[in-house]
Amino acid sequence: MERSLAKNYFRWWLALYLSVLLIQATSFLLALYFLSESVRDGNRWIAFGIIALVNIIAFIVLHVLNNKMSVGSLGSFMQPLRTSRFPSAFFTVIIATLFSVALTYLIDEVIYPTPTPLSYGALAAGTVFLGGIFEFIYVYYLFQGQGITRL
Amino acid sequence: MNETTNRLNRFIPLFLTAIVLLALLPSFYYPNPSFYNWIHSEPVYGYYQLGEGILFLIFFALVWKKNKADPPLRYVLMFCGMILFSVIVMFIHERTLAYGNGQSFHLSLYDVSTYETEIFFDILVSFAVLFLWRFAKEDPRYKNVLPILVVLLATISVIYGFIKGPDPSYSYVYYSSFFKSSDDLGKVLFAGGFSLAVLAYDSHSYLRYLWISLAFALLVATGFLGLSITFWCLTGASLVLSFNLYFDRYEHGVSKALKMGSFFYALLVLALVLLIAIPSPIATVLRSYFGDEVVAVISSRFKIWRSYLDTLSSWRVFVGDGLLGFYRSSLFQGSSPLYTPLENGIFEVYNSGGVVYLLFYFLVVVIGLAKLKKEEFFHPIFYGIILSFSGAFLFYTLLTNERLLFSSSYLSLIVSYLFMGYAHHRNPEDEE
Numbered sequence: 001m002e003r004s005l006a007k008n009y010f011r012w013w014l015a016l017y018l019s020v021l022l023i024q025a026t027s028f029l030l031a032l033y034f035l036s037e038s039v040r041d042g043n044r045w046i047a048f049g050i051i052a053l054v055n056i057i058a059f060i061v062l063h064v065l066n067n068k069m070s071v072g073s074l075g076s077f078m079q080p081l082r083t084s085r086f087p088s089a090f091f092t093v094i095i096a097t098l099f100s101v102a103l104t105y106l107i108d109e110v111i112y113p114t115p116t117p118l119s120y121g122a123l124a125a126g127t128v129f130l131g132g133i134f135e136f137i138y139v140y141y142l143f144q145g146q147g148i149t150r151l
Numbered sequence: 152m153n154e155t156t157n158r159l160n161r162f163i164p165l166f167l168t169a170i171v172l173l174a175l176l177p178s179f180y181y182p183n184p185s186f187y188n189w190i191h192s193e194p195v196y197g198y199y200q201l202g203e204g205i206l207f208l209i210f211f212a213l214v215w216k217k218n219k220a221d222p223p224l225r226y227v228l229m230f231c232g233m234i235l236f237s238v239i240v241m242f243i244h245e246r247t248l249a250y251g252n253g254q255s256f257h258l259s260l261y262d263v264s265t266y267e268t269e270i271f272f273d274i275l276v277s278f279a280v281l282f283l284w285r286f287a288k289e290d291p292r293y294k295n296v297l298p299i300l301v302v303l304l305a306t307i308s309v310i311y312g313f314i315k316g317p318d319p320s321y322s323y324v325y326y327s328s329f330f331k332s333s334d335d336l337g338k339v340l341f342a343g344g345f346s347l348a349v350l351a352y353d354s355h356s357y358l359r360y361l362w363i364s365l366a367f368a369l370l371v372a373t374g375f376l377g378l379s380i381t382f383w384c385l386t387g388a389s390l391v392l393s394f395n396l397y398f399d400r401y402e403h404g405v406s407k408a409l410k411m412g413s414f415f416y417a418l419l420v421l422a423l424v425l426l427i428a429i430p431s432p433i434a435t436v437l438r439s440y441f442g443d444e445v446v447a448v449i450s451s452r453f454k455i456w457r458s459y460l461d462t463l464s465s466w467r468v469f470v471g472d473g474l475l476g477f478y479r480s481s482l483f484q485g486s487s488p489l490y491t492p493l494e495n496g497i498f499e500v501y502n503s504g505g506v507v508y509l510l511f512y513f514l515v516v517v518i519g520l521a522k523l524k525k526e527e528f529f530h531p532i533f534y535g536i537i538l539s540f541s542g543a544f545l546f547y548t549l550l551t552n553e554r555l556l557f558s559s560s561y562l563s564l565i566v567s568y569l570f571m572g573y574a575h576h577r578n579p580e581d582e583e
Contacts, residue, residue: 087228094236101466108465121463132506
């Protein structure tokens, strides 16, 4: 009975953890994209600023959550998931990319469709790709956990 | 392992030889272009590729089933994720583009389906390379069939290339031999050079020196055929290999003559570089063979890459532009729709699926290298051969339309077979 309750409690924490993880990954890729666009006179500084702020907050919350989910009963429930950190990191990048596509479409083509005077494709592709690699490595190591339960 | 499975594994190199021949066949243009024109006509080429792909998949499904070769779950999940992502991206990519004064360009269903099928096929090929081709190492009786065939093809192509002569319409030395463009000739010669290196490793005494001499002759011919990108990639790989041979401390079957030969080879390459670099009448002649194509190709490639990147914007930065990416630059310039290959393995991959595809191929290469290190690290000469030529191939893909290491094109199939499926030993008993 007590274990069932703890598992139910863990599900909510896991849902929160994964949501924050996706927000962090998506905002990181988006921030890099809008930074590239802004650097090339794209006038997306407000979008970049908001997204970068969201990213920093999500980053801090994720760090706190990861510490919390590495100890006690939450830590023990997380162990089986931590062993699949490779696909988890890969799927995080996939889902974050798809969310980024949707949000970029909304911002760049629906809400505020102003063409950028200078081409930013090369810069954006380079930074976003490096961001994707970084995100993969970051999530891979994040899933290793903290403290005594670290894999 | 039962006899049927053994026979199936033994058959892998022969099957790959047949697949490479099927993949290579549509590239032959000379002496009679009618076959080329027929096979490249609209429905024929699509069906041809589909047939080749289905044949490949059936065979490797059999290998998978018979060997009960279940890869680690993390990799199965990664490949499943890629298939799922590819399906989603297929629907995200645009198929219509408005340009000029109210005109619009629409991609046909045939073109889109051919392109997407090729992408799915490439993902499955990389799966087969990583997890199934290693079974070919278990009974390597026919392992040399593919390398010998490639060497024969490269030698015949060189001879025919010199008989046919250069194309006078180019300002630099341009030979294409049996093929429509010099790119295909370069690919065949690259595969020939790599195959000769592994054949030389696998042979003993006089036969080894015969393969080395042939490799050297092929390298010189590559230079004089004006295929300088292939030439410098092969030279770089063979130079790394010569250092590997010269500094080998444990004498892994390396004779003193071979060590001295490696040393003189390195000196020869250094002399060639100096002769080309220092301005002189000889340098002018040598540059027309060993440098002009590189300069011409790189400058034309830069223009293509720049115009592609200039058209990249919005959500396309994340998932690439799909088939439309090959037409967008010509449409943005206001001209009629013109298919422009990106001539860069990284861009080709990026255009198909953006960040995720690049990450996927990056991980596939890392997994492949880790497996190669695990299996061949204690055979340093063989490991050196595979690593140097695969590295040269990765560099080669940066200037051609080859899609990084593990794809369905014939050069990639040959390189990845030698990378993951070629055994360093002759019999299973020889393996330490």
